[in-house]
Amino acid sequence: MAKxxxxxxxxxxxxxxxxxxxxxxxxxxVNAQIEYVLRQALVKQGRVKLVEKVIVEVEDIEPPDGEEN
Structure with missing residues (x-):
């Protein structure tokens, strides 16, 4: 994960x-929610690179530690 x-x-x-x-x-x-909303807006407006877009999507669907799909 990015710093x-x-x-x-x-x-x-x-x-x-x-x-x-x-x-x-x-x-x-609240901090995570604000970051989530900002990332979604950046993706929607095309302000992030494709690689960053994929990372955002993976982070959104990744299960919590210790859980399997």
């Missing part, structure tokens, strides 16, 4: 509340 970099984010409180609810629904942390 992650910390980045401070200022966000509207209503947007954050919506992200918190969405993250809870998807059993993700």
């Amino acid at each position: 992650k970099k910390a980045y401070p984010l200022r966000i509207n409180e209503n947007v954050l509340a919506a992200m918190e609810r969405w993250a809870a629904d998807d059993l993700r942390s």
Whole structure:
């Protein structure tokens, strides 16, 4: 997995509340949910290379550690 970099984010409180609810629904942390939404938007807009696009898709379907398909 690629190295992650910390980045401070200022966000509207209503947007954050919506992200918190969405993250809870998807059993993700808010940080992971924000990253997921950003990656999906980048793929949709063609802003990532094909290799990165495949990595995003694999990360989305990869089962949790210790579980098999």
